[in-house]
Amino acid sequence: xxxxxxxxxxxxxxxxxxxxxxxxxxxxxxxxxxxxxxxxxxxxxxxxxxxxxxxxxxxxxxxxxxxxxxxxxxxxxxxxxxxxxxxxxxxxxxxxxxxxxxxxxxxxxxxxxxxxxxxxxxxxxxxxxxxxxxxxxxxxxxxxxxxxxxxxxxxxxxxxxxxxxxxxxxxxxxxxxxxxxxxxxxxxxxxxxxxxxxxxxxxxxxxxxxxxxxxxxxxxxxxxxxxxxxxxxxxxxxxxxxxxxxxxxxxxxxxxxxxxxxxxxxxxxxxxxxxxxxxxxxxxxxxxxxxxxxxxxxxxxxxxxxxxxxxxxxxxxxxxxxxxxxxxxxxxxxxxxxxxxxxxxxxxxxxxxxxxxxxxxxxxxxxxxxxxxxxxxxxxxxxxxxxxxxxxxxxxxxxxxxxxxxxxx
Amino acid sequence: xxxxxxxxxxxxxxxxxxxxxxxxxxxxxxxxxxxxxxxxxxxxxxxxxxxxxxxxxxxxxxxxxxxxxxxxxxxxxxxxxxxxxxxxxxxxxxxxxxxxxxxxxxxxxxxxxxxxxxxxxxxxxxxxxxxxxxxxxxxxxxxxxxxxxxxxxxxxxxxxxxxxxxxxxxxxxxxxxxxxxxxxxxxxxxxxxxxxxxxxxxxxxxxxxxxxxxxxxxxxxxxxxxxxxxxxxxxxxxxxxxxxxxxxxxxxxxxxxxxxxxxxxxxxxxxxxxxxxxxxxxxxxxxxxxxxx
Numbered sequence: 064x065x066x067x068x069x070x071x072x073x074x075x076x077x078x079x080x081x082x083x084x085x086x087x088x089x090x091x092x093x094x095x096x097x098x099x100x101x102x103x104x105x106x107x108x109x110x111x112x113x114x115x116x117x118x119x120x121x122x123x124x125x126x127x128x129x130x131x132x133x134x135x136x137x138x139x140x141x142x143x144x145x146x147x148x149x150x151x152x153x154x155x156x157x158x159x160x161x162x163x164x165x166x167x168x169x170x171x172x173x174x175x176x177x178x179x180x181x182x183x184x185x186x187x188x189x190x191x192x193x194x195x196x197x198x199x200x201x202x203x204x205x206x207x208x209x210x211x212x213x214x215x216x217x218x219x220x221x222x223x224x225x226x227x228x229x230x231x232x233x234x235x236x237x238x239x240x241x242x243x244x245x246x247x248x249x250x251x252x253x254x255x256x257x258x259x260x261x262x263x264x265x266x267x268x269x270x271x272x273x274x275x276x277x278x279x280x281x282x283x284x285x286x287x288x289x290x291x292x293x294x295x296x297x298x299x300x301x302x303x304x305x306x307x308x309x310x311x312x313x314x315x316x317x318x319x320x321x322x323x324x325x326x327x328x329x330x331x332x333x334x335x336x337x338x339x340x341x342x343x344x345x346x347x348x349x350x351x352x353x354x355x356x357x358x359x360x361x362x363x364x365x366x367x368x369x370x371x372x373x374x375x376x377x378x379x380x381x382x383x384x385x386x387x388x389x390x391x392x393x394x395x396x397x398x399x400x401x402x403x404x405x406x407x408x409x410x411x412x413x414x415x416x417x418x419x420x421x422x423x424x425x426x427x428x429x430x431x432x433x434x435x436x437x438x439x440x441x442x443x444x445x446x447x448x449x450x451x452x453x454x455x456x457x458x459x460x461x462x463x464x465x466x467x468x469x470x471x472x
Numbered sequence: 473x474x475x476x477x478x479x480x481x482x483x484x485x486x487x488x489x490x491x492x493x494x495x496x497x498x499x500x501x502x503x504x505x506x507x508x509x510x511x512x513x514x515x516x517x518x519x520x521x522x523x524x525x526x527x528x529x530x531x532x533x534x535x536x537x538x539x540x541x542x543x544x545x546x547x548x549x550x551x552x553x554x555x556x557x558x559x560x561x562x563x564x565x566x567x568x569x570x571x572x573x574x575x576x577x578x579x580x581x582x583x584x585x586x587x588x589x590x591x592x593x594x595x596x597x598x599x600x601x602x603x604x605x606x607x608x609x610x611x612x613x614x615x616x617x618x619x620x621x622x623x624x625x626x627x628x629x630x631x632x633x634x635x636x637x638x639x640x641x642x643x644x645x646x647x648x649x650x651x652x653x654x655x656x657x658x659x660x661x662x663x664x665x666x667x668x669x670x671x672x673x674x675x676x677x678x679x680x681x682x683x684x685x686x687x688x689x690x691x692x693x694x695x696x697x698x699x700x701x702x703x704x705x706x707x708x709x710x711x712x713x714x715x716x717x718x719x720x721x722x723x724x725x726x727x728x729x730x731x732x733x734x735x736x737x738x739x740x741x742x743x744x745x746x747x748x749x750x751x752x753x754x755x756x757x758x759x760x761x762x763x764x765x
Binding site: 202204205207208209238239240277280282306308309311312352353354355356357359360362363364366367372375379380381407408409410411412440441442444462463 | 493497500549550570572573574575576577580581583584585599610611612613616626627628629630631633634637654656657661681683684686687688691710711712713714750751752753
């Protein structure tokens with residue numbers, strides 16, 4: 064195992080599993096990603112100088128908006144999309160003239176960047192610079208501490224650099240009770256080759272980044288590139304990912320970002336609004352499970368027996384009959400599903416609650432428009448199976464028998 | 473006979489005992505034989521829940537029941553961190569945090585605090601711990617687990633029940649089953665659990681149940697490879713067919729460097745001589761083989 068592997072966290076790696084509700088591990092998407100412009104605004108609130116810029120929506124006149132804030136070419140036009148490698152995918156363009164601005168704005172709104180069409184563009188003053196630094200903060204899961212990562216060689220190839228020259232990445236852990244001390248910030252700056260005023264500018268920036276990371280329950284806070292301009296640092300890009308579980312204390316971050324992000328399909332947005340942990344996949348068998356591990360294993364099992372899951376839907380722990388009803392009705396409505404497999408092993412989830420939820424979903428529908436196979440085991444399983452039996456639904460104890468039955472239908 | 477972290481001598485306090493889940497699972501734990509000596513819910517002191525006396529504070533509960541050494545927390549996410557500190561300060565040796573949706577920054581802090589104070593935290597967002605036939609401090613259905621010699625340590629709740637059930641059916645009982653929880657930061661990790669199982673004479677083999685994401689499985693593999701864990705290990709990793717999705721930010725990628733994927737975890741474990749099951753239902757066969765070796 065390399066040195067870099069010894070320092071591990073998964074922040075920033077978001078497998079598209081486990082949404083907010085019932086999310087169990089970070090193998091999930093239970094994270095709120097902020098747009099570049101939002102992250103920069105938060106840094107500015109903490110005293111960081113950011114490039115002058117203006118936001119443009121589709122249909123708005125970019126020239127007028129630029130003139131309003133006294134911005135003129137050369138500028139950088141940046142698609143506000145929440146994907147990694149945005150620059151390499153052509154989401155960032157330099158505009159040297161007003162004509163360039165007009166043309167590039169139209170072009171970028173039409174461009175699909177790693178599958179996502181931007182709904183917002185950020186136009187920023189172009190800042191000439193020679194040195195691009197990297198600095199980021201994530202939670203090191205194994206050390207159970209925030210860790211600062213910094214490099215002299217920031218920019219688009221930072222991941223390659225980390226792979227090829229891991230020793231060039233400076234790593235410093237922070238005690239969550241004591242916080243980032245000034246000397247640590249200076250030490251990190253020194254290690255990536257900064258001196259004099261540039262060193263204090265970097266230390267000030269890093270302290271602000273750490274404050275934002277802590278104040279907003281950051282899963283990741285990052286600037287790449289962090290430009291060295293003369294003797295000060297300016298974040299040309301900024302990212303902040305916030306822990307979904309902490310959103311109750313950051314109401315200002317909620318809002319209509321689900322659709323704006325362009326990250327979710329229509330049905331995923333719908334599900335999230337209903338509080339369901341749902342991910343759309345490309346098969347035709349609807350999957351409901353309780354707990355991400357079991358739900359993923361249920362998908363694996365369906366694959367194993369020749370089927371293809373249409374989705375991942377985790378009802379989490381301790382689901383009420385109401386939530387189960389919502390989940391079942393949702394999958395019946397979801398056009399991709401031809402049949403539905405529900406795999407429940409109750410712990411804190413009670414099988415009788417699950418059964419009641421299924422029955423009430425069916426009562427509302429009159430009859431079942433799509434075949435449903437239920438596997439029910441664990442807490443209150445007898446009661447649950449009895450409720451289903453009375454409603455004429457067969458419930459399996461053995462998951463293999465259940466999946467075999469599913470594939471026969 | 474021994475077990476890990478929890479046995480018939482454990483004396484338990486339930487924090488959040490008057491809530492829906494707290495009271496329901498207190499009943500199930502009592503039925504299982506767990507020695508619950510007290511419950512705590514602020515403002516509800518003086519009542520009884522299933523015959524268990526309720527106190528307003530941990531301090532009162534401990535002064536009335538000085539033998540208490542373990543607590544289980546069913547307090548809602550916003551108040552759970554406070555309950556954890558209260559349990560640590562009251563001198564609990566083991567604190568099981570069932571609550572899900574606790575902000576990671578909160579967990580970071582109480583886990584670091586617990587370490588300083590010598591308290592073991594299991595969870596958060598976990599099913600708890602059971603030493604079959606002795607005691608259960610958790611929400612798992614007790615009847616699927618049987619006393620025996622297999623240790624289970626798992627990141628997933630429901631999968632643990634599935635695997636316990638499959639093992640019990642084949643006659644492989646369990647010494648202790650620990651659901652460490654699925655949150656990014658947890659109090660007890662795979663390597664720490666393996667250390668405990670290594671020292672437990674009752675445990676003959678361990679089933680390790682992982683999930684994609686993080687590097688806990690890789691670290692366990694490294695420990696086994698180094699010879700720091702010498703008993704047979706069988707593993708299962710959930711998420712074989714889960715497509716990794718979009719990610720953003722470089723910091724995660726920089727420190728991950730190839731760990732976290734299904735393939736990466738399986739390779740690390742196999743390199744360390746661990747048999748990795750494709751489905752949870754293969755585990756009993758693999759345990760049988762591993763014990764024969």
